[in-house]
């Protein structure tokens with residue numbers, strides 16, 4: 001990597017909390033990127049305030065036909081799905097015995113936290129009464145998939161925050177606290193895996209209620225399974241994408257070999273998923289829909305080729321897995337494909353049979369979404385700079 | 400007593416008296432609408448419109464028929480909106496109507512997605528202080544409790560909209576379609592659709608022309624999601640047990656491997 005700099009891992013205990021030489025404006029990276037991120041975050045905050053003050057009319061195109069739009073369909077669903085890297089990685093490291101991936105465990109949990117944050121903030125702007133976001137604790141309806149999602153997300157956020165605390169404790173040298181959390185790590189990880197499995201699939205169950213409104217290409221009683229499977233395969237892809245980007249932005253040495261090994265899992269997971277989705281369409285005798293040349297079928301092909309078929313084929317080659325840029329691009333395609341899938345299920349495939357008013361997200365809906373993700377990227381950057389996010393690998397992964 | 404209504408499309412004259420009566424009784428503001436190329440106005444339900452009549456021209460041979468369909472809450476027997484609502488803000492009352500409790504709702508609008516009849520609507524232009532709420536037909540519950548029939552049913556001059564007890568209306572509807580087999584479709588819509596509804600329909604034209612979804616099936620729409628939810632606690636316990644067992648196996652194996660002299664795994 002060009003910017004491997006001195007190659008030292010980013011954690012030392014002696015460093016003062018705020019070293020002005022460490023601030024973004026003095027780094028070798030142009031500060032422009034950070035300024036842009038900050039401005040975008042402020043834009044999102046502004047849109048939030050306008051929405052609270054005036055309702056939805058000025059900043060969204062939501063209407064009674066499309067009660068859920070970009071903020072739910074994209075931010076909430078995608079945020080939670082991408083946050084799955086937290087549970088898959090923690091599971092792989094602590095339960096499956098994949099000790100060698102430990103250098104990525106903390107980062108993956110942080111990505112998880114931020115992904116879920118994306119959901120929570122989007123919910124806050126999207127809910128009619130954000131101050132009531134904790135109402136599922138008081139009023140119960142165990143039959144509602146949304147109720148289950150709400151509970152699992154609350155519990156799992158707590159689990160992730162616990163999983164992440166060692167990084168903070170280590171930073172401030174709180175040895176005792178660190179040991180305590182360390183002893184709880186296995187139950188935490190197992191609990192987190194159970195919660196994740198449940199709510200990743202329940203996000204799919206949300207759409208089981210609406211068999212008539214969803215396009216047949218996407219509606220299936222197996223939606224919960226597909227949501228879960230895709231959350232699992234996007235985990236490793238997300239680790240590769242974020243680790244690669246972080247190494248660029250922080251001029252940090254990349255554990256390239258390790259990522260190449262991790263990438264091996266992707267063709268397998270993607271293959272299983274592809275098989276399941278095609279088999280489901282075949283089982284429902286709906287394969288023909290794929291070749292009707294409709295708008296839906298075109299989008300379906302786009303989703304499957306970008307997000308599943310092409311990266312699956314690419315990553316099957318060792319040359320691709322070993323090449324940092326190619327591996328990054330293929331994994332990024334997996335992530336983009338997953339985003340497209342969630343948007344397809346929640347917005348594109350959504351057709352109200354009557355009185356159709358259409359829905360194309362308002363520019364400011366995109367604005368809020370982009371600003372929110374910019375803000376989360378900023379948080380990640382700061383955390384990566386000031387917390388021991390990448391514990392040193394044992395047996396030094398070679399570059 | 401379960402409150403119910405029967406809409407007879409053959410008798411409806413499309414006068415929209417019910418639509419106006421609903422607005423008047425419930426104090427709903429008028430909407431400014433655009434011409435959509437149809438007599439139907441407004442084109443769909445909204446926060447200020449809890450009942451609207453659907454207008455449709457259908458060709459039969461060389462004649463054109465003008466048909467009208469009631470579009471409002473069906474007060475389902477097993478309402479998808481209530482199953483969907485995480486907070487039970489929407490709930491089915493024992494005597495029929497599906498009602499809304501604003502003090503519980505947090506405005507997630509999942510009910511709007513879940514309702515197969517596209518009924519719940521939202522106050523999109525209210526700000527935080529005014530409070531945006533879900534709005535829909537209340538079956539004029541305030542009137543029912545005082546022994547009066549719903550405003551829309553009371554207004555109907557042609558007898559197309561009847562208010563009564565569900566079993567009685569059902570019997571009456573069946574009797575009527577049996578008596579005039581040349582006129583009516585031999586089916587009472589709402590008897591079983593989506594688990595049954597409190598608002599029943601009979602019609603002289605196929606029900607899709609009234610704007611009713613005809614592929615709902617007779618099971619509650621939310622049955623599938625309910626099944627999935629029922630499995631949740633079992634799945635959770637099973638999964639936790641399975642994963643813990645799995646962890647012990649992996650750990651044990653690793654310990655064995657370490658004992659037999661392979662290198663230390665800890666960093």
Ligand code: SF4
Nearest residue numbers: 472473475478480514
């Ligand atoms: S018609 Fe819709 S809103 Fe009315 S009770 Fe049925 S599901 Fe609920």
Ligand code: SF4
Nearest residue numbers: 484504505507508510
């Ligand atoms: S918007 Fe309100 S009534 Fe509708 S599902 Fe959400 S909490 Fe329930």
Ligand code: SF4
Nearest residue numbers: 421536538539549551
């Ligand atoms: S029952 Fe009452 S609220 Fe419902 S449509 Fe009739 S008049 Fe309107």
